[in-house]
Amino acid sequence: MKCASPEPFPKGGSKATPGDRAEPSNPPHKGVIRMIVGGPVGGDSNHAKKAQVREAHDITTKEILDVEALEDNPLLQLGRAKRSGPKTSHNDALVITALLANYEVRRIFIDSGISADILFGEAYDQMQLGDIPLEKVNTSLYGFTGEVVHLWGMILLPLKLGAGSTQRTYMLKFLVVNIPLAYNVILGRPTLNAFEAIISAYCMKIKFPTPGGVGEVQEDPSNHVSIT
Numbered sequence: 001m002k003c004a005s006p007e008p009f010p011k012g013g014s015k016a017t018p019g020d021r022a023e024p025s026n027p028p029h030k031g032v033i034r035m036i037v038g039g040p041v042g043g044d045s046n047h048a049k050k051a052q053v054r055e056a057h058d059i060t061t062k063e064i065l066d067v068e069a070l071e072d073n074p075l076l077q078l079g080r081a082k083r084s085g086p087k088t089s090h091n092d093a094l095v096i097t098a099l100l101a102n103y104e105v106r107r108i109f110i111d112s113g114i115s116a117d118i119l120f121g122e123a124y125d126q127m128q129l130g131d132i133p134l135e136k137v138n139t140s141l142y143g144f145t146g147e148v149v150h151l152w153g154m155i156l157l158p159l160k161l162g163a164g165s166t167q168r169t170y171m172l173k174f175l176v177v178n179i180p181l182a183y184n185v186i187l188g189r190p191t192l193n194a195f196e197a198i199i200s201a202y203c204m205k206i207k208f209p210t211p212g213g214v215g216e217v218q219e220d221p222s223n224h225v226s227i228t
Contacts, residue, residue: 092204092219093109093110093201094109094110094199094201094204094205094206094219095107095108095109095110095183095219095220096108096110096206096217096218096219096220097220097222098159098160098161098217099159099160100119100127100157100158100159100160100185101127101129101132101157101158102158103127105123105127105184105185106184106220106222107182107183107184107185107220108183108184108185108186108187108220109183109185109186109187110187110192110199110206111186111187111188112188112189112192112199113188114186114188114189115188115189115190116141116175116188116190117172117173117174117175117185117186117187117188117190117191118174118175118176118177118185118186118188119155119157119174119175119176119177119184119185120176120177120178120179120181120183120184120185121152121176121177121178121179122180122184123184123185124152124155124176129155129157132155132156132157133155134152134153134154134155134176135153135154135155135156135173136153136154137151137153137154137175141175141177143179149177149179150177150178150179151175151176151177152176152177152178153175153176154173154174154175154176155173155174155176156171156172156173156174157171157172157174158170158171158172159171159172159187159191161195161197161206161208161215161217162208162210162215162216162217163215164212165210165212165213166210166212166213166214166215166216167210167215168195168208168210168215170191170194170195172190172191172194173190192206195208195215196208196209204218204219205217205218205219
């Protein structure tokens with residue numbers, strides 16, 4: 001992935017501000033801050049999780065190199081010249097619009113730090129998905145403060161990213177969560193891995209390979225919180 005970074009702050013006696021580069025140092029190691037993660041990573045049962053561990057072990061113990069597949073895969077690049085929107089500094093979240101179960105769903109937050117794809121209850125109700133059964137979920141999901149988040153269940157839905165000849169569609173499992181949030185959907189690592197996507201918070205877009213070339217989804221600057 002190639003994406004140009006902002007110009008570094010000039011060195012000197014100016015007062016430090018957020019975004020300044022810190023001089024390298026080696027302070028004493030004070031400890032480790034850990035984080036609780038949730039969601040059915042590798043499956044929702046002990047059998048499925050053990051199978052996932054065995055599969056991961058098999059992959060790490062085998063050297064697999066498919067040169068032809070690598071050559072056919074399009075090169076994904078992100079550069080400053082291709083960045084859309086304002087060129088000023090920003091710290092915005094990457095929020096997109098995509099087609100989910102044939103609904104154009106806005107306010108979709110891209111989060112590579114979460115191990116599940118999440119559909120929030122209000123959006124689920126608006127999409128009228130009652131004819132698609134919800135699968136019971138035994139795995140707990142935890143909020144930032146450690147509280148257990150109530151799950152309605154899990155649902156399998158088609159997600160389409162891209163347009164024209166460079167679009168891809170995958171059937172993905174979403175945890176349905178009934179908590180208020182500014183987003184309709186959060187796309188985590190399962191979606192990013194399925195699409196083989198790369199993301200850039202600075203370039204405000206994601207890219208992924210398709211048979212027709214490189215697919216792309218740019219940020220949606222809209223502030224709408226409803227689906228249309």
